[in-house]
Amino acid sequence: MLEYERSIDEMFRALADPTRRSILEQLDQGPASVSKLAEPFHLSLAAIAQHVQVLERSHLISTHKSGRQRLCSIDPAAVQSAERWLRTRRTRWEQRLDRLEQHLDKSTQEHRNDR
Amino acid sequence: MLEYERSIDEMFRALADPTRRSILEQLDQGPASVSKLAEPFHLSLAAIAQHVQVLERSHLISTHKSGRQRLCSIDPAAVQSAERWLRTRRTRWEQRLDRLEQHLDKSTQEHRNDR
DNA sequence: CCGATATTCAACTCTTGACTTGACTATCAG
């Protein structure tokens, strides 16, 4: 796998877990510590800390220690690169459909008298 | 988990696998049968058929049988909904950063004489 | 310094997911 693909891979694997996506949604509201992020869940702090690690390795968030706390925030650049991958798939496909449609329109016109 | 979230969940779990993303990339070029999709991989046909099933359940692709073949094509609508989830995360965060920046600018101006 | 807070680490369990193989079914071409 190429270098670029390796990082896309980590990103999508990180996004695959509902707890991690929920953490990202929390971070919409601003930076938060690990225990703050853990509050909404019925999970051990260690579990959340592990999720945070995965999110950081995938570059979807960045963190830094401030005293006892580890503050987490979304990294918009990485999120955008996953977004771009999807947009590419979708727009290529939509273009294909457009061309196909045009082609069919044209054929219909050309063969109008055949019917 | 809400109904909406259930479907987002299946989508992102489907996207987490590099083989499945690679299948989607192939489908950029147009519809294809299962064995056509399998060609680039060193995997059994059964394995690819399973991936196709996952992609279909997640609504990222749709398929139909045509004779012996099962033809697969991307479903742009579903792709867009994953894309939208990411875009929401990113833009919310970017807006937060903008507001923060404005606030800091303002504070800097107000306290210019303090330094 | 002391107790409480916020993590971090390591080890272990349990489930799920990817993949295989071999047998079975349906369709096509000659």
Added chain:
DNA sequence: CTGATAGTCAAGTCAAGAGTTGAATATCGG
């Protein structure tokens, strides 16, 4: 009809991932 093609089904293997617990570490407030 017959062999070859395209896929489907059902087990079963194997490794990776999510979660737990308990002990260890670092920082804060008084």
